Amino acid sequence: MRVARVLTRLNLGGPARQVLASDPILKDRGFDLRVFAGSPGPGEGDLFDELRARGVDVRRVPGLGRAVTGVGDWRAYRRLARELREFAPDVVHTHASKAGALGRLAARATPDAARVHTFHGHVLEGYFPPFVSKRIAALERRFADDTDRVVAVSHATAEDLLRLGVVSEERLMVCPPGVELDALLDIPGLGAPDRRDGALRELVGAGPGDALVGVIGRLAEVKRPEVALEAFLTIAGRHGRAHLVFVGDGDQRRALESAIAALDDALRDRVHLVGARTDLPAVYADLDVVLASSRSEGLPVALIEAAAAGLPVVATSVGGVPELVAHERTGYLGETADELAFGLDQLLSDPASRAGCGQRARMRVEARHSAKALADRLEALYRAVVEARQ
Secondary structure, eight states, X not given: OEEEEEEEEOSSSHHHHHHHHHHHHHHHTTOEEEXXXXXXXXXXXXXXXXXXXXXXXXXXOTTOSSSOOXXXXXXXXXXXXXXXXXXXXXXXXXXXXXXXXXXXXXXXXXXXXXXXXXXXXXXXXXXXXXXXXXXXXXXXXXXXXXXXXXXXXXXXHHHHHHHTTSSOGGGEEEOOOOBOOHHHHTSOOTTOTTOOOOHHHHHHTOOTTOXXXXXXXXXXXXXXXXXXXXXXXXXXXXXXXXXXXXXXXXXXXXXXXXXXXXXXXXXXXXXXXXXXXXOHHHHHHHOSEEEEOOSOOSSOHHHHHHHHTTOOEXXXXXXXXXXXXXXTTTEEEESSHHHHHHHHHHHHHOHHHHHHHHHHHHHXXXXXXXXXXXXXXXXXXXXXXXXXXX
């Protein structure tokens, strides 16, 4: 079976990490895969070469980036249509908004191919003025009518798509993310003497007895890094040996740097921006808690990885996050910076509770969110849509 995957970019975010996890497995099972992607933005990282090194055919498509560029988008569409016509896939699987639009338009060059589109979250509410959101939803409905199966990464995302009338229930399915977990599952539990890697702690100047709270992911407006900072500052006085570490980069970095620069010297020394990192198992091994303050999510890969590393999570209760984080069992959920601060305070005050939450979190994700589990789900999906077309 020939499968074409179309992504905006192969950055260090969730969609690309899932492709990196599942596609080498599908290739080993005999699938003929070709991945089409644009270029990441500055500081986002790029998994293009790593995916290629694992034997997956990857093609760069100029213009298939995150930004809407007019002429560049038209060229990306023309290039995709030509590439798909040449490859003649059995399935065209698109991901997220822009790649979903251009990829499904280009898929008309191969009318016999089944079309699958994944929502890794959505921008149908809360991102744009209401009249813009309505137009986007109307476009997504038109695309869904021409799509064999629409996939949501969480039940919460699926419910939104149904509520907004984007897709009919019979065309919709939930396919939870899966990522490579083995290196994370091998990390000893919190409190184990051999858990720490030490590189991140050395980088930020944290001692062995200090607590590190990590914010993992893009520094983007939707991630609200300023709320994570506010939550940390609320409890910083009570936990004088706690540090906050932002692992990632993005267009909110400059604003965050300004906010950190405005802190007094003692607090400024405990808040760190380390940029995007590819050595994530080492990063997670040095953390004690992961904090997420997004205002919108699908099912965040960073929180799956945190759980696999045996870390408790404090997060906003948005999208599919409650499907990952069990309140007061594997971490804490909140709505405001104060509620996130409460969760941080509870975990930082009690190392035994912190370790217990992390262990329960690890058990929740080990089987359901592995690379093999995702590959199994995708294989079943691809075979089903192709058989339905026959």
